[in-house]
Amino acid sequence: MKQMITARLQNSWDLRAAANFIGGGTGTGLVVASGLGWLLGLDVTLPLLAGLAFIGLGLSMVWLEIGKPWRALHVFFHPQTSWMTREGILAAPLMAAGAGFWWFGHPALLAVAVFFSVGFIYCQARILRAAKAIPAWSHIRTVPLIMMTAAAEGTGLFLVLGEPAPMMVSAALAMAMAREAAREAYRLALKRDKAPEGTLEWFVRPEVRVLQAIRWVSMVLLLVGAFGSAPAAMAGGLLAALTGWGLKVVMVTKAAFNRGARVPRTPVRGRDSSRIVQPR
Amino acid sequence: MTRYVMVADLRRCVGCQTCTAACKENNGTPVGVQWRRVLDIEAGEYPDVSRVFLPTGCNHCDKPPCMEVCPSTATGKRADGLVTIDYDLCIGCSYCIMACPYDARFKVEDLAYSYGEANAADQARSNPAEFDGVVSKCTFCIDRIDAGLAKGLVPGRDMEATPACVQGCISGALRFGDLHDPNSDVSQLIKNNKYFRQHEEEGTGPGFYYLWDKGAP
Numbered sequence: 001m002k003q004m005i006t007a008r009l010q011n012s013w014d015l016r017a018a019a020n021f022i023g024g025g026t027g028t029g030l031v032v033a034s035g036l037g038w039l040l041g042l043d044v045t046l047p048l049l050a051g052l053a054f055i056g057l058g059l060s061m062v063w064l065e066i067g068k069p070w071r072a073l074h075v076f077f078h079p080q081t082s083w084m085t086r087e088g089i090l091a092a093p094l095m096a097a098g099a100g101f102w103w104f105g106h107p108a109l110l111a112v113a114v115f116f117s118v119g120f121i122y123c124q125a126r127i128l129r130a131a132k133a134i135p136a137w138s139h140i141r142t143v144p145l146i147m148m149t150a151a152a153e154g155t156g157l158f159l160v161l162g163e164p165a166p167m168m169v170s171a172a173l174a175m176a177m178a179r180e181a182a183r184e185a186y187r188l189a190l191k192r193d194k195a196p197e198g199t200l201e202w203f204v205r206p207e208v209r210v211l212q213a214i215r216w217v218s219m220v221l222l223l224v225g226a227f228g229s230a231p232a233a234m235a236g237g238l239l240a241a242l243t244g245w246g247l248k249v250v251m252v253t254k255a256a257f258n259r260g261a262r263v264p265r266t267p268v269r270g271r272d273s274s275r276i277v278q279p280r
Numbered sequence: 281m282t283r284y285v286m287v288a289d290l291r292r293c294v295g296c297q298t299c300t301a302a303c304k305e306n307n308g309t310p311v312g313v314q315w316r317r318v319l320d321i322e323a324g325e326y327p328d329v330s331r332v333f334l335p336t337g338c339n340h341c342d343k344p345p346c347m348e349v350c351p352s353t354a355t356g357k358r359a360d361g362l363v364t365i366d367y368d369l370c371i372g373c374s375y376c377i378m379a380c381p382y383d384a385r386f387k388v389e390d391l392a393y394s395y396g397e398a399n400a401a402d403q404a405r406s407n408p409a410e411f412d413g414v415v416s417k418c419t420f421c422i423d424r425i426d427a428g429l430a431k432g433l434v435p436g437r438d439m440e441a442t443p444a445c446v447q448g449c450i451s452g453a454l455r456f457g458d459l460h461d462p463n464s465d466v467s468q469l470i471k472n473n474k475y476f477r478q479h480e481e482e483g484t485g486p487g488f489y490y491l492w493d494k495g496a497p
Contacts, residue, residue, distance in 0.1 A: 001323045001324030001325070001328060001329075001330060002323060002324065002325075003321060003322075003323045004321060004322045004323065006319065006321065008383075010377070010378065012374035012377045012378065012387055013374060013378065062373070065373070065374075066371045066372050066373045066374075067370075067371065067372020067373075067374075067387060067388070067389070067412075067413030067414055067415075068370065068371045068372045068413045068414060069371075071352070071369075071370075071371045072371060074351070074352035074353075074354075074369055074370075074371050075351040075352060075371060075373070076351070077351065077352050077353045077369070078350060078351050078352065078353045081347075081348045081349070082348065082349050082350060082351040082375075083349070084349065084351040084373065084375055085351040088351070127349075127375070130345070130348065130349050130379060131349070131375075131378035131379050132345045132379050132380070132381045132482050132484070133377065133378050133379060133380050133381050133383065134378055137378070258381075258383055259381050259383075259479060260383070261319050261321060261334055261336060261382075261383070261478065262478055262479060263290075263321050263323065263332050263334060263476075263490075264476050265474075265476060265492045265493075266290075266323065266330045266332055266492065267289075267290035267291040267332060267491075267492040267493070268291060268492065268493040268494075269291055274474075274492055274493050275323075275324075275330060277323045277330070
């Protein structure tokens, strides 16, 4: 026999929490893309500063969500095991190095900012991975999905805020394709590992299918852009970023069903015998 | 070394929710916060249907995932296995809620009691301000345990030193005690009955045992 559904949608993290993952993903992606752009000799001032602003805005949204905002510094108390603490710790040197590069122009500072950006987004991915209550987050495939989404958003938005140089367009296209692959691997893994029905249903909802279609459109536009059309590249890059935001809103606020209670055996009462109960 | 655990005999539980009321009465938790709950779970399809009453709450895990993720160190663990929350350290980020596979944690967004603001009776049970904006969960009635131990009582055997839900249980379905004491009720029940624990595959080492039949596990 099969058990009734007991999983429920988490309601503790809302759009403000999703905004942190959006800001962190797009921001770190922009910083890394700025590193690549600098190597190509492009002006990276605006994308870099925008990246830092995105990260800062994301963290500000978390500050608005916590119940005791004036105790926010307590977030730094547990670097031994908490990925949230580690995320917070990395934010300061990341911001300092990024701002330092903007001010002094020393390339080593940009390299440091890129290094801490990768660390920051890895921490965000591990924040979700450590959330054992939510199968859609704690799955191992969450980590590459979050990393690739950040890369696709950052390289995509760089085309709008920076220069849509051919190499950058190609990088944005490659990252968008890598994100699609990571997203598909994530979806298949959740299905294989029997994630809650409420989570799996979101993959076939009309709004998510529209989001997926827009991602494909963005890749087509980036492909056109790779052949020299700057407007197509910029439009494709913008859509790549926006669809990444949509993906995170769905992931954090819509598809985040918890495990629910599980009864593997029914109790023996009177002359009745125990029966094995399968999860639904 | 002491390891306090809870045992719920599913053959005995009748879903009366007395434990939930006893918990509420003892701990004075605000509206929307229910540390001890009894879920009414159905399985199968008509006419082959089964109904199980499942007492739930914090499992006081061996390896609490809530403690691992907590950025403020508000969540801690005592040597006797009790998982605690320091309300003065908690920032109310809710990350522990996302990490707990047992849906056992509650954050108070808007502090309210049954009749609006906390009245004298509510304030006699707890300090309402403590709950505001932070996360709370079942403590296994840690204050009762500690007060009882100070008097030389044995939690699980002496009701004054035992969680209120266990004391209130009308059918003896809920039991509490030291797993490492071979003569405690919980040790004997776990030794002589088949049981399961919730989401063991997560490696949390939950301290809540559900008995479903007699016989060695």
